[in-house]
Amino acid sequence: MPNTPKLVEVFKEVRELLSRRENDFTWSSWEGEADAVREVDSILDQLQVGRAFDPRLLQVLFAPTGPIQEVSLSSGWGQEFIVLANRFDEALESESQCACTATPQSNLTALKELGLDDRFGEATILHCPVCHQIWLRYHYENEAFAKSGRWFLGAISPSQLAGLSATNARATLEKLDWYFFGGSYFEGKSGKSSGMIP
Numbered sequence: 001m002p003n004t005p006k007l008v009e010v011f012k013e014v015r016e017l018l019s020r021r022e023n024d025f026t027w028s029s030w031e032g033e034a035d036a037v038r039e040v041d042s043i044l045d046q047l048q049v050g051r052a053f054d055p056r057l058l059q060v061l062f063a064p065t066g067p068i069q070e071v072s073l074s075s076g077w078g079q080e081f082i083v084l085a086n087r088f089d090e091a092l093e094s095e096s097q098c099a100c101t102a103t104p105q106s107n108l109t110a111l112k113e114l115g116l117d118d119r120f121g122e123a124t125i126l127h128c129p130v131c132h133q134i135w136l137r138y139h140y141e142n143e144a145f146a147k148s149g150r151w152f153l154g155a156i157s158p159s160q161l162a163g164l165s166a167t168n169a170r171a172t173l174e175k176l177d178w179y180f181f182g183g184s185y186f187e188g189k190s191g192k193s194s195g196m197i198p
């Protein structure tokens, strides 16, 4: 979930760099050091109280030719900026990683039952209440055979959702980079896999 500690670290270092006495703010959108530090401080305040923020507002600051890079280039710490910008990207990326992509979550809510496919496998569309990722679950079990129960759960995009039906649910999962699997068919094991669905 939120990698706020990493972001806070990055912004504290940005604050230090922007507070350097020899900085030149001419080409940045900031009027000067006080203005820049005030903006960074208000971001740090929000991060530290755990307030939700729009990542795009932070990305603007770190963008190429954004205000921090402009100051860094006119002030001789352009290299340090690039290292810091990479760490910022990393921290922000881990920000978007929800627990539901690490292990199947029990709090996923069913949006729609798609029904059964030709072998009576059951397809359901689910929704993560935390990150709003859409998931496709496919469950198959042949009651005539012990240990035949198996389920598959894959994260799908809005465009994949648009054409989805019980008939193509299995094929949709097979095209994904990965999906979760589990059930008695796998001896109770579960994990991530990809490719053909048995």
Ligand SMILES: [Zn+2]
Pocket: 098, 099, 100, 101, 128, 129, 130, 131, 132, 133
């Ligand atoms: Zn999620």
